[in-house]
Amino acid sequence: MQVHKGVRRWLIAAAVTSIAAASLVGCSSSGSGTSATALPTKLTEPTKPVTITYAGAAYSAADIKPVIAAFEKAHPNITVKYEADPFNDFNSILGAQLSTKDKAIDVFDVDMPRTAAYQARGWLTDISSVFPDLKSKVDAASLAAATVNGKLVGMPYQSSTNLMYYNKKLLSAAGIADPSSSPSGRMTWEQVGTDAKKAQAAGAKYGLVFDQIDRYYQLETLSSSAGGGPGGTGTGNLTPAVDNAGWTKALTWYGDLFKDGVAPRGVTTQETPNLFANGQVAFFPGGPWWAPMFEGSKDLDFGVAPYPAFAGGTAATPTGGWSLGLSPTSTHKDAALIFMKFIGLDNGGYSQYLTALSVPPSNLAGGTKFYDNAAFKDPRMAGVVSLMKSELKNTAILRLKTVGYVEFENIITKTYDDIINGADVKSSLASATTQLKSAWATYKK
């Protein structure tokens, strides 16, 4: 009896504790929205040592180190703790931390197309009053990407563009002339597809492999060039627009590359640059950030050409990059804003401290220094500087701007994967439309 009583007492204690704990968790997760503290209009240097936490995915801890060192030298009272997260998991990590009002993060990288979604979630702070005049300092596309409903909610710092690498040895083996590096000599996707098959017949393992093989960042340009638009329309871009002629044309062409074996199935975005670096791919549309890696392969003879477009379609190149967001729960907003200013604006921004930068910064003054980068002096990259400048100015398209972007990217990536693996294009796009309608219904209420 004694033992039984004891056990019962324990069970009761356990039940009470669990209920108490559950209700505690319940309380903490259902608190009301944060009251944003007023932002300073003039930034004041902290007088005591302060540590801010920066969660980032754009650069590895090693790459960003010189930037943080330069910042800490200029602002001795502020220490920056950098938390590098893997790009693939970054959005879910941020989601887990910010949606529970984690006070551990002060500043974080914002993938530009997610800006509107993050703003709607309450993860970002309106910093318009602190930085009223960015127009003259950063490029227009970056500024537009960091602005939601007229409010500046992030400090844009990095933009991007794409070009097409080609393997000279594989092309000459197939008797194909090197493409021009001038925007006026832009190839058509149709021609690239045909040449890719020829190169493959002459010995290339793969004819044409996209850098970001199943990501909207790069594949949006195909449907856009074919006249299909970014994928959403109407109020807030919350009406799906992927089941149309442009998208069908673009993705039929793309799916056929895999059906014909010109591009490999079962390969992830992480693996594609290695395929080109190993000399297995004839054409590789991709980011200029791979230049240092490709230049490192001594036996790789390659050149760069403009990012192609569909015959009769408009030229479209990917753009957009990263902003810095200020967490509304940050307890060191002053120091965090000083850091954001340093990265985005001071003396042309962060890019001057990076050794191997090959992505254009948003800062206009920083851009001038960027084009002087050693990576672009390699003879194999001939013509790349004027090409990048021209593409950023004339053909760059931003990704779909909508509060429902996170769901959009998730569904569209799966649709790309299905088409790559041989699913019917029409029915895949119809299914994506149904899924988008259901996912976006939340935002329309």
Add this chain to the structure above:
Amino acid sequence: MTALPQSRQLTKRAGRSRSKRNLLAAAIFLVPTVVLILVLRVVPTFVAASQSLHRGIPGSIDAPAFVGAQVYAGLFQSPGFWQTLGQTLLFNVIVNPLQIFISLLLAVLLTRGLPASGVWRTLIFLPAAVPLAGSTIVWGLALRPDGPVNGVLQALGLPAQPFLTSPNQVIGSLILIVSWIGVGYWMIFLIAGLNDIPTVYLEAARMDGAGALRTFFSITIPMLRRPLLFVLVADTVSNFVLFAPVQILTNGGPQGQSNFLMFDVYNQSYNLSNPYAGSAELVILLVIMIAIVTVQFRLLGRGEDN
């Protein structure tokens, strides 16, 4: 005569204080486990159940609204959810019996005094010692349409297979990958169970003239009931919550065919920051698992007291 009741009382008192001490010792040893179970199991279950009755803007830091069973209603109206549920059940109906059958077969073979059985046992168990993510990546490379497995098939004059890239073969490919790991692991438990069967029963059966099959079904299987029940339940649970191979290799595709419940819970909760739908799916997964494990206990646990 009075001495006896007194001494009885003393023994009783001593026994009482001893049982008190035992209880205290047991409590001290149990506290860490009980606390961990509460924090890691009981509380999250309550939180999930409560969250599944709420809805809000995905990822929003604002408080979600109580919507009753609306999230569940939304799930049951979604064809995507039914596909997820169907595929999860299909995968488990095939993978669990298959793994246990092969594990049992290997366990019986390796307790038959085969030459170098220790080496075989180690080789079969080895995949379980490799981290799941690592072996998943290696299998992903091996099963690529232009990978080494297809190379071997073609060398044998067989046609290349799409494996993970085909909606018709993705479940089979995942079963292959998880079984390669699981079979050796579960086999070890069954070998231990087989070695625990007293040889007198087997000898008695042989003397009674029972053949190998009769001995296996009438002696081995009933004597193996306890380890078999454990393996069955643990294997079922581990396959229902299978996550890494789906996340690393298929992302739920092609065409949603490997979008199992556990993966969708993660996708909803973390990729889409929608913990409400994620929690509702988690509760449904929990109910299914409890139902299946209960049936397993009923079937194999029966006769435990005899």
